Amino acid sequence: MRLCRFDDNRLGVVRGDVLHDVSAVLEALPAWRYPLPDHDPLIAALPDLRPRIEALADAAPALPLAGRRLLPPVASPGKIIAAPVNYRLHHDEALADQGIHHGTNILPIDKAGLFLKANSSLAGASEPVTLRFPEARNDHEIELVAVIGRRADRVSRAAALDHVAGYCIGLDMTVRGTEERSMRKSCDGYSVLGPCMVTADEIPDPSTLEMELRVNGELRQKARTADLLRDVAALIERASSFYTLMPGDLLFTGTPEGVGPVRPGDVMRAAISGIGAMEIIVC
Numbered sequence: 001m002r003l004c005r006f007d008d009n010r011l012g013v014v015r016g017d018v019l020h021d022v023s024a025v026l027e028a029l030p031a032w033r034y035p036l037p038d039h040d041p042l043i044a045a046l047p048d049l050r051p052r053i054e055a056l057a058d059a060a061p062a063l064p065l066a067g068r069r070l071l072p073p074v075a076s077p078g079k080i081i082a083a084p085v086n087y088r089l090h091h092d093e094a095l096a097d098q099g100i101h102h103g104t105n106i107l108p109i110d111k112a113g114l115f116l117k118a119n120s121s122l123a124g125a126s127e128p129v130t131l132r133f134p135e136a137r138n139d140h141e142i143e144l145v146a147v148i149g150r151r152a153d154r155v156s157r158a159a160a161l162d163h164v165a166g167y168c169i170g171l172d173m174t175v176r177g178t179e180e181r182s183m184r185k186s187c188d189g190y191s192v193l194g195p196c197m198v199t200a201d202e203i204p205d206p207s208t209l210e211m212e213l214r215v216n217g218e219l220r221q222k223a224r225t226a227d228l229l230r231d232v233a234a235l236i237e238r239a240s241s242f243y244t245l246m247p248g249d250l251l252f253t254g255t256p257e258g259v260g261p262v263r264p265g266d267v268m269r270a271a272i273s274g275i276g277a278m279e280i281i282v283c
């Protein structure tokens with residue numbers, strides 16, 4: 001199943017090039033009451049709600065997907081986790097390019113571990129990326145994103161994928177510089193998530209996907225998730241050894257080689273097999 005959020009916080013099921021409005025299912029979620037939950041309530045309830053969502057989709061008219069305003073498929077993640085240098089060739093290019101490393105220490109992922117991006121950086125596929133510091137180098141980083149489906153506290157690698165609700169395409173937009181990653185990658189709109197969330201049953205093995213990113217039609221990044229140094233399961237094992245993962249938490253799994261700058265007016269097209277594609281305007 002492909003879930004999207006669109007227009008004015010509507011929930012949709014995408015089937016081919018149409019979508020079905022299933023927003024009525026949101027009435028089943030608990031009413032908001034302080035304190036707010038530390039996870040995404042829809043993702044947490046998805047296993048229970050899924051039969052009703054499918055039934056609503058069957059009954060709802062088909063709406064054209066084209067022209068919809070796409071919001072982040074996960075509305076309220078508790079945290080956005082990201083993997084640095086998780087492809088060997090990206091590690092090599094980061095070490096070789098002063099414009100990427102800025103004299104900072106580029107550690108391999110097993111030494112660097114993971115970092116966090118501010119939740120306020122989350123944006124959907126229809127929102128332009130507004131460069132926060134246009135005078136600096138702002139890079140695109142296409143990444144497979146795993147959406148955590150259920151609470152994961154110190155889970156083993158073998159059990160890790162049972163804790164995934166689904167997958168999205170992510171853009172880990174990055175200001176190059178000397179600051180901490182958590183600052184440079186947390187500008188408003190610098191965590192793009194879309195176009196929809198494909199539930200994990202449709203992607204039983206996330207290490208078999210192909211991805212590419214083009215800027216104004218020119219191929220910049222092309223890779224396979226088989227080349228991840230630490231795959232999705234290993235990243236969940238590592239992250240959950242430090243902190244509990246909650247439903248709706250996002251795990252950006254790292255970008256392959258080919259990162260490069262974008263400028264106002266550019267159009268990025270990001271695609272991952274089994275998920276789809278999205279076009280993002282830079283301004």
Ligand code: MN
Pocket residue numbers: 082083084141143172252254255
């Ligand atoms: Mn990244």
